[in-house]
Amino acid sequence: MTGFTENYREPLRKERTSLFNIAVIAGISLLAILFRVYVSRFVPYLQYLELPLLVTVYFSLMWRSPIAGLLFGAAMGLAQDSLSHQLLGMFGIVKTLVGYFAASMSLRVDVGNPLLRLVLGFFFFFFHALLIWVLTRALLGQAAQFEVPQVLVVAILNAIVAVFLYQLLDRLKITG
Secondary structure: OHHHHHHHHHHHHHHHHOOOOOOHHHHHHHHHHHHHHHHHHHHHHHOOOHHHHHHHHHHHHHOOOOHHHHHHHHHHHHHHHHHHOOOHHHHHHHHHHHHHHHHHHHHHOOOOHHHHHHHHHHHHHHHHHHHHHHHHHHHHOOOOOOHHHHHHHHHHHHHHHHHHHHHHHHHOOOOO
């Protein structure tokens, strides 16, 4: 009976994990960071879109590996820190935690459903904003405001963008 269970679970694990070309991962990551850092300067309304976060959540969800999500989140966060006006490490810490928790969550649920992706986009944006606020107050000792109504509206905006972005990124998967 044990052999049957092991053989039954192994193919499911391989089917659920998504593969991407390394150039696609690097290109999408770079575009998301450059969009966040530079495009939002020229179009102020686009500053509310947190594309590096959405990309981090997407790849972490698709890879279904907490270690890969953690490392990818750290890389995305540190790259964003190095190009932004934030102190080095703030986005790195937050996106590391987001990548880890997104990948851990994907082990429990099937993340292909658009409604679930909407909820996850909302949750992880809110979680991201809350962690930034906590770190700003705790580590930097700065009095930062956490305006819940504004964060909720921006989280809804990012969640809607996440659904369409994730459908677009789904087309870039390597099919075996």
